[in-house]
Amino acid sequence: xxTVQLRATLPTVDAVIALLPSGSGLPDGIPWSAxxxxxxxxxxxVVPSGDAQLTAWVATAEAPTAEQQRRAVAxxxxxxxxxxxxxxxxxxxAEADLAAIAEAAVLATYAYLDYKGDEARRKTxxxxxxxILSADARKAAAKRLVExxxxxxxxxxxxxxxxxxxxxxLRPPSFADAIKAAAPAGVRVQxxxxxxxxxxxxxxxxxxxxxxxxxxxxxxxxxxxEGAKTHLALVGKxxxxxxxxxxxxxxxxxxxxxxxxxxxxxxxxxxxAIARLGLPIRVTAFACIAENLPSGTATxxxxxxxxxxxxxxxxxxxxxxxxxxxxxxxxxxxEAKPDHIIDVATLxxxxxxxxxxxxxxxxxxxxxxxxxxLGAAEVAGESMWRLPITEEIGAAVKTSSIAxxxxxxxxxxxxxxxxxxxxxxxxxxxxxxxLDIAGPAFNDGAAFDYTPVGGTGAGVRTLVHLARDLG
Numbered sequence: 521x522x523t524v525q526l527r528a529t530l531p532t533v534d535a536v537i538a539l540l541p542s543g544s545g546l547p548d549g550i551p552w553s554a555x556x557x558x559x560x561x562x563x564x565x566v567v568p569s570g571d572a573q574l575t576a577w578v579a580t581a582e583a584p585t586a587e588q589q590r591r592a593v594a595x596x597x598x599x600x601x602x603x604x605x606x607x608x609x610x611x612x613x614a615e616a617d618l619a620a621i622a623e624a625a626v627l628a629t630y631a632y633l634d635y636k637g638d639e640a641r642r643k644t645x646x647x648x649x650x651x652i653l654s655a656d657a658r659k660a661a662a663k664r665l666v667e668x669x670x671x672x673x674x675x676x677x678x679x680x681x682x683x684x685x686x687x688x689x690l691r692p693p694s695f696a697d698a699i700k701a702a703a704p705a706g707v708r709v710q711x712x713x714x715x716x717x718x719x720x721x722x723x724x725x726x727x728x729x730x731x732x733x734x735x736x737x738x739x740x741x742x743x744x745x746e747g748a749k750t751h752l753a754l755v756g757k758x759x760x761x762x763x764x765x766x767x768x769x770x771x772x773x774x775x776x777x778x779x780x781x782x783x784x785x786x787x788x789x790x791x792x793a794i795a796r797l798g799l800p801i802r803v804t805a806f807a808c809i810a811e812n813l814p815s816g817t818a819t820x821x822x823x824x825x826x827x828x829x830x831x832x833x834x835x836x837x838x839x840x841x842x843x844x845x846x847x848x849x850x851x852x853x854x855e856a857k858p859d860h861i862i863d864v865a866t867l868x869x870x871x872x873x874x875x876x877x878x879x880x881x882x883x884x885x886x887x888x889x890x891x892x893x894l895g896a897a898e899v900a901g902e903s904m905w906r907l908p909i910t911e912e913i914g915a916a917v918k919t920s921s922i923a924x925x926x927x928x929x930x931x932x933x934x935x936x937x938x939x940x941x942x943x944x945x946x947x948x949x950x951x952x953x954x955l956d957i958a959g960p961a962f963n964d965g966a967a968f969d970y971t972p973v974g975g976t977g978a979g980v981r982t983l984v985h986l987a988r989d990l991g
Contacts, residue, residue, distance in 0.1 A: 541584065
């Protein structure tokens, strides 16, 4: 990852990204019309410069938001793809906005090259250093803002790395090992193997993992700083590969299913960032990890699973497995007696039908908590939208004729609400919000703004900002 530094003067660089607020006037001496640059927000012109080999002028809004500045920085960085040492001149930026610029510098220069050959690596230009120019560079508060932003962005990149890892190389046991290795000082990690899961009656996780020869895992992370007054529980769906099980997906639909552990990646990465930042909030996180494959030992449609909570669930579709592993994780979270529970999951294709591929669905049983999640998402620059859990959808969850709960929607609509209504059965009276990141967790199109192709790290930054708000 790129090194980001804050300086009062720029060192020698290959390129400078100069943010130009709309209405501030265009500098003299440059034939702007020849570059098609009008100064309207979003315009970019890359011109030779005396201070560096190139200057990328990026027009922004007159008073840009933090998210607009993130996108402007990313646009500038993408316009100088061969630069390895980059300076950023943000013009009249407020001290508080330095964090957004630093985040963008890390997120926009991310590259996943672990499986590229030597020649491909040699041909790939990586940004080594990004220097942010600021008159506040010597102020301790400004330095701390940038340092904290880098911590959050680096955690997001860790989540991206895990999501991008080929599924044969990140199966449940190895994912659990990777989580344990990534935990910083102050975070305690416990790993439950299949024997412990059986002893603890985690029938959902075991049921989903029953078809794979790589047994499931549950990873619990605990961060409990001295003086913490609020306790936040995080639960993440960690399906390292989702074939659909016996309700087999079409082959083309499996190609991106390594991303089905994006929820677990998000909650673990967020927990590590919270600890590295030293936020004064207690966090207990549960990564519910399994591989959903078909075999003679796989869970069948029609089977009944007994969950950690004691409830029985009739399975109707083994490709709706995420809610089964989350149910056990949520039950364990309730037992920890937190003030709030957040679960994160690539849960339903219906969320993408409703909101597209860049927006997270937010549901839950506590409107005040949902408001705080949406507020944290706005600060982070992550698009999220609230959806309801309607009365008739909630009633449908209890229509199994042989078990307490019906796993899958009997009708072909309202899938996101149904999944959330199912999860609600496992949170008792706890304050709870559910984030369905099925759309934004994986970008299978072209890179845009500071979002790369592949894993995006969706949810990480929102969770950290939420923890900061709650703490």
